[in-house]
Amino acid sequence: MQEYDLVVVGSGPAGRRGAIQAAKLGRKVLVIEQGKRVGGVSVHTGTIPSKTLRETALNLSGWRERGFYGRAYRVKQEISADDLRRRLLITLDHEVEVLEHQFARNRVQHMRGKAKFVTPETMEITRDDGETVHVQAKSIMLAVGTKPYRPESIPFDGVSVLDSDELLDIKDLPRSMAVIGAGVIGIEYATIFSALDTQVTVIDPKPTILDFIDREIVEEFIHDLRDRNMKLILGQKADKVEKLENGKCEITLDNGRHVTCDMVLYAAGRVGATDSLNLAAAGLTADSRGRLSVNPETFQTDVPHIYAAGDVVGFPSLASTSMEQGRIAARVAVGAIAKEPPKYFPYGIYAVPEISTCGLTEEEVKERGIPYECGMARFRETSRGHIMGLNSGLLKMIFSLKTRRLLGVHIVGEGATELVHIGQAVLNLKGTVEYFVENTFNYPTLAEAYKIAGLDAWNRMGDLSQAK
């Protein structure tokens, strides 16, 4: 039986980063992946495909130019599902190639097959042809991620009633679509299809959406969605989903109302992919959503030599944070120092328009009783915004009145997921409002919105140098 210093189950962001980290520290590492190719949900059904789809939809629809040329403007008149898929396949090939090269360069071995525990130190890998292999490990990292939650009551058929994995294989673009679940994934796909002129209805039992985002940003976002005729049915549960004889789908809401559409995307959550791991053999149990609990500093499970990282441990369930978790877990596993990452990490929602945020929301600042001031800038106040024909886009910063430090940055609009990193750096380096007021920003840029928002807050906070 082969023996390894670290066996990693899953080749998504957490697994691959952890594996490469341990290999760079000179350890013998094996990655086990059941999928046809390495990369995990992130590369094959999650982050990269959805972002590629978004980019393709925005380019082919001419979305970014509509501020100038009107809502009817399109770069390509007839956009097909094939148009969307073509770019996807090229992007995914590149991603896999880079990953395989990284594994090869760092001498990380990888094996295709489904892994499960036999003992806490031994894993059995079942290959496609049914053959099994056993491996022994000093440490094991479970980076198995999640899969879509698929309740029995939903008549999934992969054609008109789908989960977010299946959505990538659709043959035709629907004229109308209902999205059940207004979480990040549901909202991202709802707005991408709306940008392709599909009539979209979003249904969620909660009366509000994206509760972890600053309310003012969410209000701005919802205004944008309603302005382009997207329907949001909030505070109402989808009780039943049926396929009608005419090929349409019908959703019955708990108030008796019906929604009829061509396609239903069921995006009401994901569950940890732990069901086939035979956790009991390792002395582990998962929660009701298949997730594993870990020490948040070391990513050790209750069994000290078994680590878990990435989406399988729950919030924040991002590719970006999963990579960091994997790296830290691997360092702890091989006995290397694992420095804690900076306090604030960015959250990116690649909807149309994008939302990105880092640090405290205004609601959190209020809750903590911190005296504060906000600074706002609309993208249409920047020259770059005029050049780009932007009608929407808002950047909001929150500063402490006591320390003048930046507490949070919240952005909705074009480029939000890139722009947020300026705020993130200032936050983690404990910068104050003066940073934005005193520094020169490239002109014309959307980043200039930082200066405008900084000045907006500074005007109300008073000039500290004059006060002395």
Ligand SMILES: Cc1cc2nc3c(=O)[nH]c(=O)nc-3n(C[C@H](O)[C@H](O)[C@H](O)COP(=O)(O)OP(=O)(O)OC[C@H]3O[C@@H](n4cnc5c(N)ncnc54)[C@H](O)[C@@H]3O)c2cc1C
């Ligand atoms: C539609 C969608 C959009 C997203 N968009 C973003 C985004 O824009 N930005 C962002 O940061 N995050 C995004 N995410 C989240 C991101 O994809 C995840 O946070 C990330 O993929 C989690 O990485 P992971 O390492 O935990 O595992 P995953 O990427 O989930 O990979 C786990 C791997 O483990 C394998 N595996 C599972 N069980 C076994 C087993 N028993 N044996 C062998 N292999 C096994 C699976 O086949 C899979 O390949 C998105 C997710 C989805 C679904």
